[in-house]
Amino acid sequence: RCENFNHFEVFDCETNTWNKLSPMSKERFSFGMTTWNGKIYVSGNDAGCSIVEEYSPDTKTWKQIKSMNEARHANNLINLNGEMYAIGGAGTKTVEKYNSSTNTWYFVASLNNEQNNSGCAVYDNKIYILSENGFEVFDSNSNTWQNLTKLDIGLATELVSFNNKLWAVGGGENENIDKASKSMFEYDIINNSWQKLPDMDVPRIWHCSVIVNY
Numbered sequence: 039r040c041e042n043f044n045h046f047e048v049f050d051c052e053t054n055t056w057n058k059l060s061p062m063s064k065e066r067f068s069f070g071m072t073t074w075n076g077k078i079y080v081s082g083n084d085a086g087c088s089i090v091e092e093y094s095p096d097t098k099t100w101k102q103i104k105s106m107n108e109a110r111h112a113n114n115l116i117n118l119n120g121e122m123y124a125i126g127g128a129g130t131k132t133v134e135k136y137n138s139s140t141n142t143w144y145f146v147a148s149l150n151n152e153q154n155n156s157g158c159a160v161y162d163n164k165i166y167i168l169s170e171n172g173f174e175v176f177d178s179n180s181n182t183w184q185n186l187t188k189l190d191i192g193l194a195t196e197l198v199s200f201n202n203k204l205w206a207v208g209g210g211e212n213e214n215i216d217k218a219s220k221s222m223f224e225y226d227i228i229n230n231s232w233q234k235l236p237d238m239d240v241p242r243i244w245h246c247s248v249i250v251n252y
Contacts, residue, residue: 042067042084046093046100062100064089068155070115074122075138079103081124082110090124090136104141106134112154118165118178125167126153133176147181150174157197159204161227166204168197173225187230189223196247203227205235208242218243 042065047056066083073079078093088105106124113127122136124143131149136142151172158167165176166186170193173186192210199205204225211217218241224233 060093060099062091062093063102064091068112070110070113070124072115072117072122074117075120079115079122081106081115082113082127084111086111086128104136104143106143107145108132108134112156114153114156114158114167116158116160116165118160118176119163121178123165123176125149125158125165126156128152128154146178147176147183150183150185155193157195157206157209159197159199161199161204166197166199166225168195168206169193170210187225187232189225189232191221191223192219192243194243194245195219196245198247198249200249205247206232207247208238208245210243217241 044061044065046059046061048059049056062080064083064087066080068084070081079090081090086109088109090103090105091100092103093100108130110124110127114125116123116125124134126149131152133146133148134143135146151174153167153169153171156167156169167174168189170191173188174183175186176183189206191206195209196207197204206223209219211219220237220241222235222238224235
């Protein structure tokens with residue numbers, strides 16, 4: 039069962055153990071999370087909130103930074119070229135960018151499609167976001183979102199950048215969004231096309247996917 043929690047833990051690869059750290063001040067589920075300037079940031083929650091928190095590994099503490107202009111649920115938080123963006127969420131197409139010098143959020147170009155519970159990744163200095171509502175790319179230089187070839191998927195698919203391609207991993211089956219999928223797809227950026235990859239052994243939804251040692 040998915041619930042809101044403020045728990046926060048770290049995995050020690052050397053000892054193969056999990057250790058509890060200071061909890062977040064706000065309970066969260068279905069929220070955005072990213073790393074930026076050596077710190078961890080979280081935004082939004084299942085109820086929809088604008089509160090953004092920053093975790094410092096040096097002090098092992100959380101603190102709130104300036105809240106977003108809009109409350110968000112199931113949004114993405116991502117770092118592009120040293121700048122942090124809060125993207126979409128349920129019921130909104132808006133996108134905000136954080137200015138650390140002034141501790142303020144300001145709106146940039148809105149999405150073409152409502153993107154929530156989305157996969158999001160950075161490749162070649164652009165942000166790509168994918169959900170059952172569509173697939174699009176953000177160019178910060180022109181401050182524009184462009185629609186790309188849509189992939190027939192359900193919600194909560196993970197998107198990662200690997201080997202000059204984008205991979206869509208798991209998510210919900212379209213005919214039943216509560217049913218997890220084993221599917222993986224590879225996106226060719228040059229040709230703007232998707233190719234089916236071999237299925238995973240285990241179906242996954244509401245999961246995380248990362249690339250390591252590459």
